[in-house]
Each structure stands twice: as structure tokens, then as C-alpha cells.
Amino acid sequence: MRHLTVDRRGYPVIATVERSPAEVDFGSISERRKLALAAFDWCAVCGLPFADELRWQMVFHDEPSPAAVLSGEGPVHEVCALYAAQVCPYLFSSHARLGDEVRKGTVRDPVVWFAGFESTSAVTAHESQLQPGVYTLHFEHRGQADEFSYRSPDEIRSRFTDVLAREKDLPVSDPEGVLIRLFNRLDEGGEVTGAALVAGAAFAKDIFEVQGLGPFRGKNYPVVAGLMLKGTEQEILEFSSDSKDEAFSAIGPWVLERAGRFPAAMQRWRARGQGMVRRPGPPPPxxxxxxxxxxxxxxxxxxxxxxxxxxxxxxx
Incomplete structure (x- = not known):
């Protein structure tokens, strides 16, 4: 967590929460930031990339395990899940209650379950059952391969110690490092959301209906995403080099270095974009x-x- 910005009290500001230079709201999840996590395949706690490892998600325990689990929260590293269990008040205490307007008073289950999945297969926009007309992003996880549970974090302290001891830094390319640094700032990170849109997220179904993404509607993000999808290497690099926005300057090189190796959600969005974008043909005779x-x-x-x-x- 050393790379995370801290709030005025010294607490690390995790990736998904709403923030501003003046205030950090640990009780609110930002859909704009979730979009960036999905596009770049970053952890919802530390905001760093996944390697070839399981993706962990808090789940309601059912037997047998379903083939796919849909969650309104992004996946996390195992060490980040174990960390969150010890520092998040809701995950820490069996007596904790949620305080937001929609779920006010909801008590944590006596036993908390986390499941580790082999892949995040898709990220899609869904209308909220609690707030009609409000769309949020949901992550689809497949291939459950491990799990842990606890009533009190004391029961998983030894697991946390073991996992932490095995942690290694994951190499990050220069373009992705720029995006991570900008995403970690205490402003809302809107420009990183814009970079995610032009990388291909603009092709996702109902994406501009998602809560918080209204301001991005009608600002040519799909047009630039079309360039990133079907433009030549020279056109993509020229766009990035001409941009005065630091995130847009990094997104062209990121797209080129990831060609053929995009995160699963981005692959699906770009595949959908193939049928939506037409490159200009030769001039008429x-x-x-x-x-x-x-x-x-x-x-x-x-x-x-x-x-x-x-x-x-x-x-x-």
C-alpha cells in the first residue's frame, strides 16, 4: 500500500472510493473509478495490476458454487482482501452496519466469505435494483478455485502473514505507470476514466448511462476509441504525442503494447467496437x-x- 495516497489522517486511500483534495469518502464507491479498474485490469483495493493469480471477491456462500458470480465490486488481490478484512470497519466487526442512504442499517453477516476466481470474464452495465434508472458496473467472475472465511479477523491473521511474505513487486510498463500514478491522485481521476473510454470502454453497452459517466457523453470518446481500434500505429502515436492531457499521452502506447493481450473486459468492448467503427475508404472517383x-x-x-x-x- 506504500504507493497509495493517504488522506489527512494518514489512511491509505483505496482505489474505488470517491475522493477530492478536500475530502475522501471511504463509504462511497465511484463508478468512474471502477471503469478504469475494469479497463486496465487493476485491483479494487491497491489499484495495481493483476498477474497470473486468482482474483478475490467477497461472496455470499452457496453450495454448490455457481459457474459464474456477478458482483458490483471489482476483484482484488488475495493480500488486499486479507488487508481489507483487518482495516475496513464493515469487514472487521460482526456488529458493523452500513451507513449509506440506500443500505442504511444493513448488518454484516456473522461469517464473511471471500472466493478466489481464475478470471474476470466480463464487465457490464446493469440497472440498479435499488435505484431504478441508475446503472452500475458489474464484474463477472468464473472458475472459483479457492476461498477463505472468518468471523473475526484474528482467524485469518496467519494467512495474511503468509501471503504478505510471498508478495513480490509486479513490473509495470512506463505508460501503465503513468496511468496508475494519475489514478492514485486525490482528485476524481476523470482523465484516467477518459483514457479508459478511448482505449475501448466507450464501446461497452449502456456505458454512458452508468452513474457518474454522464459528463463524458457526447465528447467524441467513441470517435477517438475508433482511432485506437482501427488506426495505424503512426495515427495512434500521433494522437498521443499531440495530446496535452498526460493520460491521453500514455494511452496510445498502452494500447499498442497491449495489442493481442488486452484484459478480458477490454477485449469484449473492443470486439463490440469492431462492428461499430468504419475506417474511411478511398475517395470516390x-x-x-x-x-x-x-x-x-x-x-x-x-x-x-x-x-x-x-x-x-x-x-x-
Whole structure:
């Protein structure tokens, strides 16, 4: 957690919470920030990438385990799940209650279950059952391979110690390092959300209906995402190099270095975009009914009228 910004009290500010330079709201999850986590495949606690490891999620324990689990919260590293169990008041105490307006008074289950999944297979927008008309992002996890549970965090302290001892730093490329640094700031990180949209998230179904993403609607994010999807390497790099936005300067190189290795959610969004984006074709032939009036001189230079000389036009 050393890379995380701390609030005025010295607490690390985890990846998903709403924040501003003046205030951090640990009780509120930002959908804009969840979009960046999904797009770049980052942990919902520490905001760093996943390697080839299980993705952990708090679950309601059912037997047998379902083939897929849908959650409104992003996946986390195992060490981050164990950390959260010891520092989050709701996860720590069996007597804790939620205090937000929608779920006020909800008491934590006596036993908390975390499950580890092999993959996050998709991220989709769903209308909230609690707030009609409000869309939130949901993460689909598949391949449950491990789990742990506890009543009190004391029961998992030894597991936390063991996992922490095995932790290693994951190499991060320069473009992704820029995005992580910007995402970790105490402002809302809107420009990183914009970078996620142009990398391909703009193609996700109902994405601009998601809570907090209204301001991004109608600002040409799908157009730039089309460039990132079907543009040449030179076009992508030129866009990034010409941008005065630091996140947009990093997103072109990130897209190019990730080509063929995009996170699962991004792969799905970009695949959907393939049918939505058309690259401009060659210019129409010069001739009557094209770019030259039928009685104008033919562009071939013959001096005859276009309709007499080359009525079908001249290919460029």
C-alpha cells in the first residue's frame, strides 16, 4: 500500500472510493473509478495490476458454487482482501452496519466469505435494483478455485502473514505507470476514466448511462476509441504525442503494447467496437455524379465534358 495516497489522517486511500483534495469518502464507491479498474485490469483495493493469480471477491456462500458470480465490486488481490478484512470497519466487526442512504442499517453477516476466481470474464452495465434508472458496473467472475472465511479477523491473521511474505513487486510498463500514478491522485481521476473510454470502454453497452459517466457523453470518446481500434500505429502515436492531457499521452502506447493481450473486459468492448467503427475508404472517383459536375471539363485533361469523356469517373 506504500504507493497509495493517504488522506489527512494518514489512511491509505483505496482505489474505488470517491475522493477530492478536500475530502475522501471511504463509504462511497465511484463508478468512474471502477471503469478504469475494469479497463486496465487493476485491483479494487491497491489499484495495481493483476498477474497470473486468482482474483478475490467477497461472496455470499452457496453450495454448490455457481459457474459464474456477478458482483458490483471489482476483484482484488488475495493480500488486499486479507488487508481489507483487518482495516475496513464493515469487514472487521460482526456488529458493523452500513451507513449509506440506500443500505442504511444493513448488518454484516456473522461469517464473511471471500472466493478466489481464475478470471474476470466480463464487465457490464446493469440497472440498479435499488435505484431504478441508475446503472452500475458489474464484474463477472468464473472458475472459483479457492476461498477463505472468518468471523473475526484474528482467524485469518496467519494467512495474511503468509501471503504478505510471498508478495513480490509486479513490473509495470512506463505508460501503465503513468496511468496508475494519475489514478492514485486525490482528485476524481476523470482523465484516467477518459483514457479508459478511448482505449475501448466507450464501446461497452449502456456505458454512458452508468452513474457518474454522464459528463463524458457526447465528447467524441467513441470517435477517438475508433482511432485506437482501427488506426495505424503512426495515427495512434500521433494522437498521443499531440495530446496535452498526460493520460491521453500514455494511452496510445498502452494500447499498442497491449495489442493481442488486452484484459478480458477490454477485449469484449473492443470486439463490440469492431462492428461499430468504419475506417474511411478511398475517395470516390472523380467524374459526373461524383466530385465533378457532368458538364464540367473532364479531370483527365482531354478538354471534353466529363459526361462524354469519363462518365463513370476516374479512379484516384
Amino acid at each position: 472523380a467524374g459526373p455524379g461524383r466530385s465533378v459536375a457532368k458538364n464540367a471539363p473532364c479531370p483527365c485533361g482531354s478538354g471534353r465534358k466529363a459526361r462524354r469523356c469519363h462518365p463513370s469517373g476516374i479512379a484516384g
